[in-house]
Amino acid sequence: MVDPIKVYPAKPSKVYFYGTCLVDMFYPDAGMAGIQLLEREGIEVIYPEDQTCCGQPAYTSGYHDEARAVAKAQLGLFPENWPIVVPSGSCGGMMRKHYPALFKDTADDVKAAEVAGRIWELTDFLVNVCHIKLDDLGEPTTVAMHTSCSARREMGVAEVGPKLLGQLKNVNLVEQVRAEECCGFGGTFAVRHPEISGAMVSEKVDTLVDTGAKEFVTTDCGCLMNIDGYAEKNQKPVSGQHILNFLWERTNGDGGKQS
Amino acid sequence: MSETAQHSAHHIDVKEFHPRARAAIHNPQIRQNFRKAMDGLMSKRKSAFEGWDLETLRDLGANIRMRALANLPDLLEQLEQKLTENGITVHWAADGDEACEIVRDICVARNARSVIKGKSMVSEEMELNHYLEEQGIEALESDLGEYIVQLAEETPSHIIMPAIHKNTEEISQLLHDKTGTDLSHDVEYLTANARLQLREKFMNADVGVSGVNFAVAETGTLCLVENEGNGRMTTTVPPCHIAVTGIEKVVPNLEDVTALLALLTRSATGQHITTYFNMISGPRKADELDGPEEVHVVLVDNGRSTIYQDDELLDTLRCIRCGACMNHCPVYTRVGGHAYGTTYPGPIGKILMPHMVGLDEGRHLPTASSLCGACGEVCPVKIPIPDLLVRLRQEAVDGDKLHPAKVRGHGAKRGKVEAMIWKGWSWMHARPGIYRMGTSLGARFRKLQPGKLGGWTQYRTAPKLAAKTLHERMKERSQ
Numbered sequence: 001m002v003d004p005i006k007v008y009p010a011k012p013s014k015v016y017f018y019g020t021c022l023v024d025m026f027y028p029d030a031g032m033a034g035i036q037l038l039e040r041e042g043i044e045v046i047y048p049e050d051q052t053c054c055g056q057p058a059y060t061s062g063y064h065d066e067a068r069a070v071a072k073a074q075l076g077l078f079p080e081n082w083p084i085v086v087p088s089g090s091c092g093g094m095m096r097k098h099y100p101a102l103f104k105d106t107a108d109d110v111k112a113a114e115v116a117g118r119i120w121e122l123t124d125f126l127v128n129v130c131h132i133k134l135d136d137l138g139e140p141t142t143v144a145m146h147t148s149c150s151a152r153r154e155m156g157v158a159e160v161g162p163k164l165l166g167q168l169k170n171v172n173l174v175e176q177v178r179a180e181e182c183c184g185f186g187g188t189f190a191v192r193h194p195e196i197s198g199a200m201v202s203e204k205v206d207t208l209v210d211t212g213a214k215e216f217v218t219t220d221c222g223c224l225m226n227i228d229g230y231a232e233k234n235q236k237p238v239s240g241q242h243i244l245n246f247l248w249e250r251t252n253g254d255g256g257k258q259s
Numbered sequence: 260m261s262e263t264a265q266h267s268a269h270h271i272d273v274k275e276f277h278p279r280a281r282a283a284i285h286n287p288q289i290r291q292n293f294r295k296a297m298d299g300l301m302s303k304r305k306s307a308f309e310g311w312d313l314e315t316l317r318d319l320g321a322n323i324r325m326r327a328l329a330n331l332p333d334l335l336e337q338l339e340q341k342l343t344e345n346g347i348t349v350h351w352a353a354d355g356d357e358a359c360e361i362v363r364d365i366c367v368a369r370n371a372r373s374v375i376k377g378k379s380m381v382s383e384e385m386e387l388n389h390y391l392e393e394q395g396i397e398a399l400e401s402d403l404g405e406y407i408v409q410l411a412e413e414t415p416s417h418i419i420m421p422a423i424h425k426n427t428e429e430i431s432q433l434l435h436d437k438t439g440t441d442l443s444h445d446v447e448y449l450t451a452n453a454r455l456q457l458r459e460k461f462m463n464a465d466v467g468v469s470g471v472n473f474a475v476a477e478t479g480t481l482c483l484v485e486n487e488g489n490g491r492m493t494t495t496v497p498p499c500h501i502a503v504t505g506i507e508k509v510v511p512n513l514e515d516v517t518a519l520l521a522l523l524t525r526s527a528t529g530q531h532i533t534t535y536f537n538m539i540s541g542p543r544k545a546d547e548l549d550g551p552e553e554v555h556v557v558l559v560d561n562g563r564s565t566i567y568q569d570d571e572l573l574d575t576l577r578c579i580r581c582g583a584c585m586n587h588c589p590v591y592t593r594v595g596g597h598a599y600g601t602t603y604p605g606p607i608g609k610i611l612m613p614h615m616v617g618l619d620e621g622r623h624l625p626t627a628s629s630l631c632g633a634c635g636e637v638c639p640v641k642i643p644i645p646d647l648l649v650r651l652r653q654e655a656v657d658g659d660k661l662h663p664a665k666v667r668g669h670g671a672k673r674g675k676v677e678a679m680i681w682k683g684w685s686w687m688h689a690r691p692g693i694y695r696m697g698t699s700l701g702a703r704f705r706k707l708q709p710g711k712l713g714g715w716t717q718y719r720t721a722p723k724l725a726a727k728t729l730h731e732r733m734k735e736r737s738q
Binding site: 019021023024025026027028029031032035047049050051052053055057058059060061062063064065066067068069070072073101105106149150152153154178180181182184185186187189190191192193194195196197198199200201202225226229230232233234 | 277280281284285290298589590593594626627628629630631632633635636646649652653654655656658659660661662672678681682684685687688689690691694695698701702712713714715716717718719720721722723724725727728729730732733734
């Protein structure tokens with residue numbers, strides 16, 4: 001499912017930022033952190049105002065006509081040839097992997113393929129395009145990381161998060177057992193099959209707690225909402241945030257203050 | 260197909276996936292048995308492929324299977340011709356019932372009263388044991404796992420390890436109750452006893468029924484992979500051997516088997532090679548001392564040729580039945596094989612069974628996945644299982660006017676309310692102004708957000724809307 005070979009672009013002067021609906025409504029701090037990290041790398045960030053959602057919830061539920069209508073509204077937002085960076089492996093995967101299939105046999109097929117080819121998951125972009133160097137200003141801490149399944153298997157960026165965290169000298173990264181196993185989010189799956197999803201997330205939280213880390217970071221807000229929501233409801237001694245928040249807070253001189 | 264519908268009457272109701280899954284999740288013994296077994300299988304597979312260029316090997320496996328499927332009609336004709344030349348009688352069955360009748364007719368012609376069986380998932384599709392019993396013919400499973408499942412009057416919960424849902428204690432108790440062996444946790448003792456009981460059955464069986472892992476068209480060879488030697492006994496001791504197989508199991512050349520076998524055993528059980536690998540090329544010849552007098556092959560369609568007609572769904576037929584997708588599936592690990600209520604459980608079952616039972620019966624199957632992609636990642640022949648799950652979800656709700664659904668029973672899951680919700684969702688998200696207004700209002704009135712959201716908040720707190728959306732913050736920033 002992962003591209004056999006990824007051809008990274010040269011570091012551009014501008015990028016489009018596709019924030020995703022979950023970041024927009026629930027985790028805007030993660031989006032701001034991503035934007036500020038990019039800007040600190042000297043990249044001008046263009047945030048298309050008319051962005052809404054990539055269409056994935058309807059797509060994975062089988063409602064492809066409805067997904068296509070929403071996805072079509074996104075296709076026109078990136079007229080210049082700048083890379084499009086997404087703070088999510090899941091939405092990134094939708095746009096990079098599934099847009100070409102969704103627009104097959106339509107007048108937008110070429111455009112969809114062209115947009116898909118410019119989609120990059122943000123942490124991957126920071127490491128492999130920006131070649132970011134992080135200077136850790138935070139207190140010593142221990143964290144675990146949960147890489148989303150789509151970041152791992154669709155976007156092929158599983159090794160990127162640990163690389164970023166590895167640059168932070170005061171951060172001790174610990175790995176939970178079965179780190180590569182799904183947290184049970186799966187979009188509408190969590191609602192359609194609550195017991196199965198609940199069993200999956202409870203085991204994920206247990207393995208995170210077992211690492212001894214009090215906090216975890218993740219590449220995707222869906223997983224974050226799921227894992228953190230379970231830990232909170234069941235009063236488990238672990239809480240999470242988006243990896244972009246974590247990186248920005250630890251490397252920005254003013255303690256994570258956002259403009 | 261009407262015959263298949265008759266057959267499904269013996270099945271557990273596929274539609275009742277939810278209650279069975281719930282029951283399994285709340286059964287600590289089931290959870291523990293599967294977790295332990297799947298963890299073991301995943302780790303064995305991983306070590307078995309160490310030092311291999313797995314991606315290249317998987318590409319090779321996928322290409323062999325794709326090439327075979329591309330030429331399937333010709334290969335089947337070639338296979339029939341070569342098998343016939345080798346003295347093997349070839350039968351064609353449109354569905355499970357027809358296949359059962361063929362087996363019965365062979366048994367009746369030989370006046371056979373007892374059948375010994377090697378492991379065969381196609382015979383499970385056919386519900387052959389049940390059928391033969393009705394015909395007054397005894398059918399006994401000789402694969403240890405299948406034997407246990409048969410004694411327990413259950414169905415296999417895994418395609419490779421049929422009794423994986425049971426631990427040693429449960430098996431010991433079952434063997435004690437049904438066959439009078441001593442209660443023991445000594446696996447050697449239990450196995451030896453079962454072997455002893457089966458040995459006599461082998462000697463007296465009139466017919467042996469087995470499955471097939473690969474059928475080689477160029478040579479007319481039937482390949483059978485197994486660990487217990489029961490497959491070899493089944494196919495050589497009784498005077499008549501009947502192999503049942505799906506029509507998709509054919510490969511063009513003998514050399515194709517080497518790569519597929521390397522992938523199959525490592526993916527399935529983490530073995531470099533199984534204890535036995537049988538290559539069956541015909542009945543006993545005049546100058547030979549052993550082997551069956553008659554060998555038959557029943558080539559079973561049972562919905563496969565319908566799957567074959569769709570360029571995307573066709574990939575389903577690449578499967579070599581290793582079971583790695585279920586071993587790595589976080590859903591299968593939680594609910595176990597019986598929850599699915601289907602012959603084939605787990606990810607492969609979710610993409611295969613809707614074709615066999617219809618999407619109306621099997622409408623929940625494709626939804627029972629978080630689309631995590633672990634199955635597709637380990638599949639030795641690179642079946643894009645998550646993509647096929649999405650395709651079947653679309654078929655289940657008739658969700659794509661551009662690509663009309665075609666699987667039997669399509670559209671059965673389309674509900675008026677859900678369809679309206681997605682229409683409304685789509686309308687709002689395709690209109691940026693409306694979306695921004697809606698999300699801004701949500702942020703402003705976030706205190707009114709309901710604290711309970713169905714299944715979500717059964718296990719988690721409700722997601723918390725931020726005070727300002729990213730859109731609003733970016734707008735403020737630009738001013």
